[in-house]
Amino acid sequence: MNLAERLEFLDREYLSRHEKSENEIKIAPQTPVENMNCTAQYQISEAEELENNTYFAHAIVNSSFDSREKNIAYDVLFDALTASNDSPLKKIFIESKMGEDFSAYLSEGILHPYTVFRLGKTNEDKKEEFLDTLYSSLLKMADEGIDKKLLTASFNQLEFSMREGDTGSGPIGLNYGLLMLNSLLYGGRPETFLTYEKELDSIREGIEKGGYLEALIKELLDGESVELLESIAKVT
16 A cells, blocks of 8 residues: 555544643553452353363463563463373373363463463363362473473474464554554563564573473462462353
């Protein structure tokens, strides 16, 4: 498109009609919350049974929006541990018959990114077993180490995806604008989510030396802002 023409249109039809405001809007950090248990219900069909229709989610606030290297590293870690049924952490839950699906991910693009461990298609009485298994398994992996080949494979896949910059059907310029908001909204620098070379080099070196991602597991489990969410099926 003709950029100068579009900018002139925006100024003529909108911006020039308003006075510049001196108001400064800040999104303040949230005070850490105490550990809490929350239960929510969702609807299932009359043909479904209540059995094996409970979902658990264990969430931990573990970083800040500008902890770029750490957040990328968590993406690598969770992919390595849960991407397939043969991934070590997911395999533990699937083979134990505790539930039918398990996943872990980092919710990012917010002031306080948080990690979620989610067990699906389970039952309410498995809650304590879920938490015990989750923590004991992660601590064991942190102490004994994770297969470097597995971590490297997940890292290479993420690096390729970041360098490719494929946004699917969306305009790449729009995607870059949204990525900048992940930092700008909270007073950060606009390029924080557009650059990654330094972070990738550091993570790659950490995986090669060993112990880097294992240390992140221990740091994660030492977090104080933990929230357990239960979603229990109910026919309505």
